[in-house]
Amino acid sequence: MKALVVKNTGSWYQLKTEDNRLIEAKLKGNFRLKDIKSTNPISVGDVVLVEENPGATAFICEIEDRKNYLVRRSSNLSKQSHVIAANIDQAFLIATANYPVTTPTFIDRFLATTEAYRIPTVIFFNKTDRYSNEDKEYADALIHLYRTIGYPCYLISALEDKDFSFIQDLLKDKITLFSGHSGVGKSTIINRLIPDAGQKTQEISAYHNKGMHTTTFSEMIEWPEGGYIIDTPGIKGFGVFDMDGVEISHYFPEIFQFSHDCKFNNCSHRKEPGCAVLKAVEAHYISESRYKSYLSMLEDESEGKYREAF
Ligand SMILES: Nc1nc2c(ncn2[C@@H]2O[C@H](COP(=O)(O)OP(=O)(O)OP(=O)(O)O)[C@@H](O)[C@H]2O)c(=O)[nH]1
Ligand SMILES: [Mg+2]
Ligand SMILES: [Zn+2]
Numbered sequence: 001m002k003a004l005v006v007k008n009t010g011s012w013y014q015l016k017t018e019d020n021r022l023i024e025a026k027l028k029g030n031f032r033l034k035d036i037k038s039t040n041p042i043s044v045g046d047v048v049l050v051e052e053n054p055g056a057t058a059f060i061c062e063i064e065d066r067k068n069y070l071v072r073r074s075s076n077l078s079k080q081s082h083v084i085a086a087n088i089d090q091a092f093l094i095a096t097a098n099y100p101v102t103t104p105t106f107i108d109r110f111l112a113t114t115e116a117y118r119i120p121t122v123i124f125f126n127k128t129d130r131y132s133n134e135d136k137e138y139a140d141a142l143i144h145l146y147r148t149i150g151y152p153c154y155l156i157s158a159l160e161d162k163d164f165s166f167i168q169d170l171l172k173d174k175i176t177l178f179s180g181h182s183g184v185g186k187s188t189i190i191n192r193l194i195p196d197a198g199q200k201t202q203e204i205s206a207y208h209n210k211g212m213h214t215t216t217f218s219e220m221i222e223w224p225e226g227g228y229i230i231d232t233p234g235i236k237g238f239g240v241f242d243m244d245g246v247e248i249s250h251y252f253p254e255i256f257q258f259s260h261d262c263k264f265n266n267c268s269h270r271k272e273p274g275c276a277v278l279k280a281v282e283a284h285y286i287s288e289s290r291y292k293s294y295l296s297m298l299e300d301e302s303e304g305k306y307r308e309a310f
Pocket of ligand 1 (some may be wrong): 045126127128129130156157158159161180181184185186187189190200201202203204211212213214215216232233234235
């Protein structure tokens with residue numbers, strides 16, 4: 001029987017079967033790991049074949065090909081990756097101007113990654129009720145920047161906003177990934193959208209101004225009108241994963257657009273003569289912060305190592 005993996009804690013997987021039952025299953029012993037670099041061969045969002053054994057353990061025996069998936073490195077300098085979720089229709093990047101701070105570099109790395117997997121992404125700046133004037137200006141500047149590039153952006157307060165219907169309208173019949181740093185309010189927003197989701201939340205550390213990594217496993221929660229929301233653990237940074245040098249510029253849509261006019265086909269947009277991207281940066285058609293993020297990803301790629309976003 002076919003089933004959707006909705007939760008994974010250690011060696012147990014929670015599955016939603018085709019005929020709408022929630023069951024627990026384990027991986028069959030001889031299950032072949034297709035992607036041996038990954039610490040978790042099966043992730044939330046995977047469609048699998050499950051063998052049920054009345055009165056005994058059910059086993060996952062096959063995984064269907066993925067439409068896409070997002071990975072993060074398991075740890076610094078580690079070659080292993082961890083699949084956050086598979087078969088994602090859209091991503092919501094939850095950001096915060098403060099409590100904690102989300103930097104443009106982090107946002108750019110996230111967006112380049114979702115571009116690479118062709119996952120449409122919406123950015124939400126949460127916790128507006130706590131913003132100082134300075135925080136508000138920072139959020140407004142980022143919203144202006146990302147809207148210009150083509151990413152929908154919204155200012156929200158999960159605690160104080162009365163009407164979340166515009167977010168609800170985006171969810172129907174889609175698998176939506178919620179991602180962002182620890183403590184930005186992913187689980188809080190999900191609890192607002194689905195009051196009986198019961199996702200654990202926790203105050204951020206006042207001392208470090210950072211989240212406490214409250215959500216530790218990705219989990220799919222059914223959207224009552226069709227579709228799923230995926231709550232995920234907070235991420236620190238995104239490394240350059242499976243992208244080669246020239247390719248990176250393809251995932252910055254505005255840089256890619258200008259690059260058609262570069263003199264050289266394989267222009268890296270660093271210091272080549274006749275580089276249309278450099279000209280566009282100088283003329284402020286491409287923002288300096290986006291260009292810097294692009295360069296930092298190129299650098300990581302050429303050093304062949306993973307470095308955290310900040
Ligand atoms: N003032 C304010 N606090 C918020 C808002 N949204 C969330 N919080 C608080 O921020 C803290 C962290 O929220 P969580 O929902 O646990 O954050 P998370 O993104 O799920 O964090 P991880 O699970 O660690 O990745 C909690 O104390 C929330 O009550 C908001 O809009 N305004
Ligand atoms: Mg959480
Ligand atoms: Zn160029």
